[in-house]
Amino acid sequence: MRYSAFGILKQGLTGNKGWKPVWREPEPKKSYDYIIVGGGGHGLATAHYLAKVYGGKNIAVLEKGWIGSGNIGRNTTIVRSNYGLEGNQPFYEMSLKLWEGLEQDLNYNAMMSQRGILNLAHSDGQRDAYAKRGNAMLMSGADAELLDRAAIQKMCPFLNFDNERFPIKAGLLQRRAGTARHDAVAWGYARSADLHGVDIIQNCEVTGFQMKNGKCLGVQTSKGMIKAKKTAVCVAGASSRVMEKAGMRLPIESHVLQAFVSEGLKPTIPGVITYGAGHFYVSQSDKGGLVFGGDLDGYNSYAQRGNLPVVEDVCSGGMSIMPMIGRARLLRMWGGVMDMSMDGSPFIDKTGIEGLYFNGGWCYGGFKATPASGYCYAHLLATDTSHENASQMRLDRFIRGNMIDEKGVGAQPNLH
Amino acid sequence: MIINHPLLGPRDANEFIHLGDESMIDRPDGMGEHAAKEFHEYLYLRDNPAGKYRELWYHEAGDRSWLVVTRDTVTHEIFNVELARDVARSRGRSK
Amino acid sequence: MAKLSATDSLGGYDKEIGNIRLREIANQSLIAMAIPQGEESKFKNNIKNIFNLKMPSPTKSVKNKDTRLLFTQPDQIFVLTKKTEDPENSMAIIFGECAYITDQTDAWVILEISGESSREALERICQVDLDKNVFQLDGMARTSMEHMSAIIIRKADDTFYLMSASSSAKSFLHAVELSAQHVS
């Protein structure tokens, strides 16, 4: 059902009894043109764009658990396009533009909130690196501003300006960045894909691939064999486990990233703020919770939970840059499994196996990428060519020496 | 987490730095014929298992030993901790 | 030209906080000795002959009247002894081929904490178990306190040596002082 002001009025007056399921619960067919493995944000977005933009028909999304049960529902909801490298920036700017039109595109309010992201710099070198990045952003058509200390103090008077171990020197501001309601993104894409005829099949785990002389013909699942002309894997933290069933080793490690939310508070923090001298970033949700996080725990993990050292490290970072949050209470901490690639950048590519496609390696940047990832993956599936904005996100880039290493820390996933 | 150091006994993991897969020990011969291919696989491709995993940790805040820790990446249970130097020798590394 | 005069990291700090006493120990030389591969037994004998001590275990230091030996790394020990001008050379002469010697005296600051509540104070910065029965006399551990690498040695019942990097000596002192204040 299409959502409208009138519809909500009507439902409200008739005891909200008329609401229909947001998506169907179909049984899987014997075969599809496209099977998307993974009912997370990227998989559902892929289905949406494949059906709506590229006219794909006969599409199924297979989800092991309930849709949106992965990182799409377990992240800090930040949306931005403040990257520095040519292999990334245009892609993330494309994504941000798609975010800006998402409510209308989906007829679903994902509560995209463009309150800006401010990256604080604490040394001349850091400031200049941000300037370099900001210029790259402007060149790709994104917005970027370099703020000085005074401008930052005006914007965020509550930051630590008097007793700082690492004084704030400058900041890179992207006003169009912000946050979105993570779960709603999954639900909105699922609903739209469903309306375009995509079969979303929950509780359907892929247990293997059907291979015949080097070709992928479909997948074995907990609901039986399903044939597909094209099989598109899109399973984030589970990438290695799933692709292993196709005999592939990936340039990916799975790591845990923790995130935190405080009790609900009256509005305090304008947008997203990242601390350049400690591991801390924060925003405030529409419900009033401070949503914050920091670095990976640092060890490989599939456990979806972390340990105390990182919790304390993140909070001390927060206290040193934002000493007013001391009396706010941390309400929940959780961990997500990150598909950390070897250079911190993702892959949207064919595999060596005909009919099998791969999307992954999003590290902890997957949420903001959801629309462009879905769009570019759909493009690849429909045309068998890389979308121009994802042309460097290839699996062979390490053989060729074309790393996309924004942080410059090399082939060590837990440092990205 | 707690890592039971073979020489020092149990220590909080926050005294250690995590590097990654034990296979980082098996550095290929840079003068070898297939060096380029071997180094790509050595440095970039990972098994990334969900389950038992042999990984390298460095006791940076302690005795500066590199350790090989056998740990389950799903439960975080640690089964065994060895000095990486011993493991390296047992895997044929010398000079 | 005047010979250079030395400046101690904490200027000879010595203070009582509640029933805790904190003081800088600046009359010691600290020498690192690395054991050449294959020379382990020779090295061991030298330790016996020169200091009349056995090798320290990874968790327990050994000492005689004015020298204490600490295990710092599988092939390395620290010698803590009376301060001399050029310990690296003098030791090198004694040990010759069977040890690689590096002066560490100025790389470290030594802080002694003593008194009834010393353990209670250390509880706030030291994650090593300092229980009397676990961390026994002469016990030692190399760990970190407040993000600073540190070595802790139990000298007597409630007396500990705390060693940390000399460049951050003031930060280290602050961390220990604060702990003492918080429990006093």
Added chain:
Amino acid sequence: MKQAYRINGGLVNKSKPIKFTFNNKQMTGYEGDTLASALLANGQRLVGRSFKYHRPRGIFSSGSEEPNALVQLRSGAHQEPNTRATVVELFDGLTSESQNHRGSLDFDIMSVTDLLSPFLGAGFYYKTFMWPKAFWEKIYEPIIRSSAGLGSLSKLEDPDKYDKGFLHCDLLIAGAGPSGLTAALAAGRAGARVIIADEDFLLGGRLLEEEHTVSGISGQDWVQKSKDELDAMPNVRILTRTTVYGSYDHGIYGALERKTDHLADSGNKPRQVLWRIYSKRAMICGGATERSIAFPNNDRPGIMLAGSVRAYATRYGVAAGTNIAIFTNNDSGWQTAVELVSKGINVTAVIDPRDTAPRAHIPGVAMIMGASVCDTQGRKALNRITLTNGQVLNVDCLAVSGGWSPNVHLTCHQRGRPIWNDEIAGFVPGGNLPVGQSIAGASNGEMTLGAAIKSGHKTANAIVKELGLSPSRSQAPKAEDEGFAIMQYWHVAGYKQRAWIDLQNDVTSKDVKQSQAEGFKSVEHLKRYTTLGMATDQGKTSNILGLAVMAEATGKTIPETGTTIFRPPYSPVAIGAFGGRERGQHFHPTRLTPSHNWADEQGAEFVEVGNWMRAQWFPKSGDKTWRDSVDREVTKTRKSVGVCDVSTLGKIDIKGKDAAEFLNKIYSNPFAKVPVGRVRYGLMLREDGICYDDGTTARLAEDHFVMTTTTANAVLVYRNMEFARQCLFPDLDVHLISTTDQWAQFAIAGPKSRDVLSKIIDKVDMSNDGFPFMACSDVTVCGGTPGRLFRISFSGELAYEVAVPARYGDALIREIMAAGEEFDITPYGTEALGVMRIEKGHVTGAELNGQMTAFNVNMNNMVSIKKDSIGSVLSRREVMVADNQVRLVGVKTVEKTDSLSSGAHFLAKNDKPTTANDQGWITSVCYSPHFEQHIGLGFLERGHERHGEIIRAWDGVRGTDVLVEIVSSHMYDPEGGLQRG
């Protein structure tokens, strides 16, 4: 205002009255009260407003599960939002305010949202606010935002201190109720190291809140007796006011001790201490939390949990109402009735949906079986309830018991799932517990006192054995097994009024059903779609109800419906506590150079470089800007002589028979044949072929090298070399030790540097032949102090670096300044250092940023192909050595008056700033006193072959766009004659 609801008895000290305020209203309570018990004693019913509909709310519970009674505690910078009145110990002068209303608590204009509730059901956000498009950002969202949240932060720096600590034990016991105390006694007597922690400020748990007999004495006396015994045991540590908030890997538990929250003033001591507890074994004795029943209008002030009404009477001596009705689906509600009556509190009726005989005989109390409450009245305080049998009762308090949920949280923090127990109608710990953890008492589903105590005793003794100790012979204390029979009755269905499930987030049974109707059936979907259980109480009283209603709607059982994941913390923890003392100046350690005090005396400006404080420049009177100082330092150094503290550079002592061979593997350029007494510049690659560090390494003996690294990478380089030493080349005889802090090292640069040093260094032939460029040697300085001398140059001038043990650094800098006086020696800081290295074209972190290869910095000839060194193979990959790669260049402004900025990008003269036209960027800039203009270094596509070209340095974020000439990166003295001279 007198305490109208205070009754006899209780554990409060009536000889110690305490004054406090609520919404500026003066009230009095007693020592031993919580804010909640004192408010009830003073008859304060309305204490807050709900999150979404701003419904009037009163105190609901007596513990940390409280969803309603949240206040802003204290004032000014000490203001603490969302504080549960039920766990705040009353202290003299306490001030508190209600939250989440516009206008007064009594007349909250936001309560209109309650009238709009039909349109604000589950997930309404997602379906609306989309028309017209522009309105979302500009109007709707700001409105939603402004009404978000509950309490507010003061926006001032938290004035309190926090600390952390580390504790070790054989057995951690979380919870000091009957089972916890019993366990502590058993383990303590057996000699185990025990830590027993409870979130309450008193030990005893339910024994304080209910009247029982334990081993022949009153429960309260038994608690006191047990406490005395435990206090006397040196191996037992009691932590009250301490919440074990989380269970982590390998027996580590997080606990928060509230040290001074119960005091009017912290006395400058830490407010809270965050303990990290390392336990061999742990016992969870967390008890159980009561839950409500979903019936129409079940959220009014005066509607409370039955066990809490009992607790207020028994522990605090407070009657929660003058006429109390009890609505219960289980026996504990009856026990509450009996106990209330015994205290002379007027109980009007007990209403029980079960069609059985009354569960107890209570004279003067209507016992209404087979009925339920189906409506309530009273906007700001309950005054009437209506029963399904049509009866209407006038009561001001309704005590509800929907049964008890074992507190399994800590057993599930490692993603374990609890299992359903039909007998107690609750989830109990499942099989997959955290390693080393056991559970006893109500949190294990052992709901009666007798069973709880027995299991505490038994479990502790089993653990004692596992620890290798022998259990004491003492028997478990004796207590009876009271009834706990329950009917699984969750929801008074079939009425059109809303029945609340999550009181704080305003989630009603309707929302749950709608969520189900829209396909959000998985519990995780339910939680996320309705926000059930996501409030500050984390659904302690609501989750099971929600599940039950969802199960009902889907026709599934509760176990089939499942539970959401339990995540730490058990109850919310102040962010300040997690931050501890690492704040402000003490966020990170501060490292000082040996000449710091001296530089400070000179009035130097300091700058953070990593954790180091380095002199940035040395202002002199007459300097108008920092540039004047820097220009002077550079000019003087180039013309005569300057000195700079370079002790922050990483120094690593490398010793061993194979040291040279080892370095030959570490550095990309040859090192095997460096002669003794010589220094060589070395380039270090990561294994992926990217340059990550460089520096000079001196060979002082056959088996002894001294390596210098950049300040930033000292630790990383050391780590990587240990990796190579232990893991890659374990049989090489090579040994490393950091000597960064051991040496004070000064660079002395400029044509007069030799003259100055000749006065400092003892008996060394300083002539160019005696001590040529790149020479090094052990020396003594100032008549005998051991030191080292290196003839190396970062500035491009004739230059040396001299090192002495750090304790002599302060003295040496003073000697050098004295010796240099006749040459007008100048100290120079990092800025001047930067200017000179840019003029010279030396790369630093700005160029070696972790993305650049030797090829990019035109040093590919320094990557030997004749040997296998770290990174050499992968540095030769096709893209990394392609013609179109960016290469290091120098840049000069075409107009001498123009200035440059780092981070500017290179564009061809007429190109638009687009990604496609991007040709490179500027990495470092400075004003060069030598060239009398701005110069810089940068990376430019094919830059090495474009010297002389004029292009643009475009800096959009700074709004500048200047013409630059591309030149060689070696701008100053390209032949290097000066440094060799």
